[in-house]
Amino acid sequence: MTATGFIPIEDILQKKRRPVHRPPDQAHAHDIREELFELEAKGEIIVHRVPEPYVEVETRFGRKKKIPIEHTWHHKSCGQCGHIPGYTSSIFWLHRQFGLDYTDPIDQTSCTGWNYYASGTSNAVAQMAVMSRNFAAAYEEGYYPLIHCGTSFGHYKEVREQLIHHKDLRDQTRRVLEKLGKPLVIPEEIVHYSEWIHVMRHRIAERQVVDMSHIKACVHPACHYHKIVAEDAIYDKEIYGGQRTATITGLLQALGIEVADYSTWFDCCGFGFRHVLVQRDFTRSFAVMRKIEVMIDEAQPDVTITHDTGCVTTLDKSQFAAKAHERRVGVPVLSDAQIAALAMGAHPFRVVQLHWHSTDWRPLMEKLGIDWEYYWNEFQEDLEAIRRGEALMTWEKADGVAIQPN
């Protein structure tokens, strides 16, 4: 810049004389792991390696990402566990069905990112310390973090980059962790559970007992999954020509579900973090007018499938009030984990916990040939037994295939 504040025209012309030619197959494919390993070599951090067995998948610009299959430390989501527990139990149920080794820790806090994005009442070092404390706990337990929440996933990807690029923030974070007696550990890959589902999709389809080939679904890709540190999301040239993330869609195709496109697929759901809690006029309007109604008008789906906490809650719960305004609503909303569990025959209430969803899911169950009333009655008996103090709802009861093949 000059004293006048303008870039001299000569400088601009000079720049234009040096055009950059970058073949698409060599487009930006920065691998953050190189910097991680350098920091580790200097003794600054410990890099938590992805354990065997893992599957390598393509990310947006072609970098291969390792997705662990088992020995995973389940970093739970507060929105899922608190308000959509069938989301969480479906993820665990899938792991159990395949007999995979995992751990569900109590030495875990949420990422606290929901609050941070809602209110700004935190700071960079606090966010880094919360993340690193969780990662250190996973490392100490000898299990690899598998992140359930889309926001935690996006937030951790971004916070990890900041931690790597800013030595002062890194040093401050390390000092806080030292107070806790913990090392500064950063995982080699930040992995979202929907990426695990994506690499498991063919194994899931092999064990499918509920035919879903007559079902049409719209996909809502979660913003914090594919927009934050956008290069670190799974893409596949066979799915949307590699132009959109392949997670969710890959699973639905494997299950034989027709994936129906709609024009506002890139829009967010309207969650807004603060908005969904205290300013829901925005959330409701956006969820209905920019998502649900567009899906109905353009695709008439039987269900909407998404892969994050806020998206399931927002798209599901926003439909009730809109009905009173005679808007076009009524599309049930499930996560990829829940539809995968149903496909493999999970109990709709013991595992998938459909009763926590408010948009009517009964027509979908009926179309799938699932006698939901039968399973609901069974679940009511479970509740009675719990009330009488005779039994708990344990995995013993929830494991295994409940729905008979149709």
Add this chain to the structure above:
Amino acid sequence: MPQQYTFGKATASYPDVPYEEKERLFREVKEDPRYEDFLYGCYECGICVSACPSARFYDYSPRVIAQTMAREDVDRFYEILAEDIWNCAQCFSCVRCPRQNNPGGLVTLIREVAVRNGIQETRDVLQGYTRVIYKVMLKGNQVSPDMLQPDFFPDWGPWVASFRGNMEIWRQAIPVDTLRGVTDAAWRTADNTLRELYTIWFETGNLDIIEEVDEGLYELLLDVMEEELEDWE
């Protein structure tokens, strides 16, 4: 005398706030180490606006955020700090920016500065929200089943009332050990884990930040955390 120009406004808003104070807050945002990662200049192309959900429903524009910061328009910046930032949905659709700007990230940084400085408009906006701050700082979870109350979620319909009537038993009927029976948090967290979390809030100055937005909440959190940490030691 020619009128001072600010984006879309004939005169600067908030004339009672001294220019030097606005400039000090502006500098505080720019001094955040993450700032340089979030702003590289702006083409005024509007790609961020076309992707932005808040731009559809509010008088709000991520392009204006990027432009204001790049042009160092301190008066307009103050309006953004006092008003615009709370419209952002923090979805980060705007990172489609061809200059690799992150207008949503700029909003995050400006929010932090607004909170840290106890700006009155920020205190007002966060008034109805403090129960979430209480929950996240004490329990390590933003939300819990017991927050689903019909008074707070009337627009979610009769489902909320039916849920309230069944909450205790439904929570008992979850096969995941860490969730089963827990209603005041999202899952069961170890006491030591929470103490470590409280240590983080103290060590990083996060608790002091809360004092700026709600003194009562700060006192409450301080009491509980100090007692818990004393027992631990």
